Amino acid sequence: MRLFRQLCSDGVPAASPHLRTTSSGRVLLSLLAAFLAIGAPSLAQEPPVDAVKRIAENGSRFEEERGRYTYRQSFDFYELGKTGAQLGSYREVRDVNFTTEGERTEEFVKGPTHRLKRLVMSEEDFRDLREVQPFVLTNDTAWRYELTYRGRETIGGRDCFVYLIEPRQVLQGQRMFDGQLWVDQENLQVVRAAGQPVPQHHSTSGSNLFASFTTDYALVDGEFLFPIRTYADDYLSFASGVQHVRYEIRFENYRRFSADATIRFRSTEIADPTN
Secondary structure, three states: OEEOOOOOOOOOOOOOOOOOOOHHHHHHHHHHHHHHHHHOOEOOOOOOOOHHHHHHHHHHHHHHHHOOEEEEEEEEEEEEOOOOOEEEEEEEEEEEEEOOOOOEEEEEEEEEEEEOOOEEOOHHHHHHHHHOOOOOOOOOOHHHEEEEEEEEEEEOOEEEEEEEEEEOOOOOOOOEEEEEEEEEOOOOOEEEEEEEEEOOEEEOOEEEOOOOEEEEEEEEOOOEEEEEEEEEEEEEEEOOEEEEEEEEEEEEEEEEOOOOOOOOOOOOOOOOOOO
16 A cells, blocks of 8 residues: 555554552452453464375365355455544456366456545555465465464364464565464365565655465365455545545355356445445
8 A cells, every 4th residue: 555645644542651560460360360261362282293284285176176266356445544434445356267268367346446545556456366365375385485383273163273373584575474373284285374464665755565474274075165255444544644444345146157157246235335
C-alpha cells in the first residue's frame, strides 16, 4: 500500500510497570504464568525430525492439486478512519477457471472497483495475492526459509505443530512471508498461516507497506486443506502517520476440473462494500 495523503500520527501506550517479587507477588506471578500457559503453545511433544521436509512435500502436492480446481476469489479492501468508519474501498471478484482446451484462466466477474481515498494499490499488493496470500511452502521454496518449532496448539479442533517461519534472505524483487504456521500433526498440512508479506518498503519518496494477515485452510474433497479465507485488520505506520486498514480474501466454490465437463459458477448477488 502506498500513501498519497497526509495523515495524523497516533500515540503509543506506555509500558506496564514490573510486579514486585514479594510472597504475594510470587503467587500472583505463578497464577499469571499458569494462565498464560493455557493459550501458549505446549512443548509436550515434538514433531518428527523430517517434519519440515514432509510439510514442503505436502505443499508441493497441494499446489499441484489446487491447480486442477476452479474457484471464485473475492478481495475486499477498506481504509478506515480513527473511529473505525469506512473512508474508501477496493473490490474485485474473479473466477479462476479453464478453457475448453484445459488452459487456466482468470476472469473478472465484479470490478475491479477503485474507491480508495488515501492509499494506492501497488504492484506488490497484487503479487502478494498470488505469491504470499495464501502462503504455500513447497519443495521449490523451502530452502528460502528458516523454520523453528515453537510448540503445539489446537486450531479448529485440529492438533497442530506451531512453527516460526522466517526468510533466510530477501533478494531484490522477491515477495516472501514472515510469520507462523500451524500444521496438522497427523497429515502435516498447513491449517493456518499468520504473518506479514516482506519486504516492507521505506524510502524518502514514500513507503509501500503491507498489513499482517491470517489465512485459514479447510478440507476439500476429503484429502487436501485448501485456503478458504485470508483476513487482516492492521495499522500501517507511514512517515506521516498511521492508517487503519482491513481486508478479506475469500476462496469459494472449489470444483475439480474435468476435461469432459463444463464448469459454471452459480450466479450470486454480491453486495457492494460501499453500501
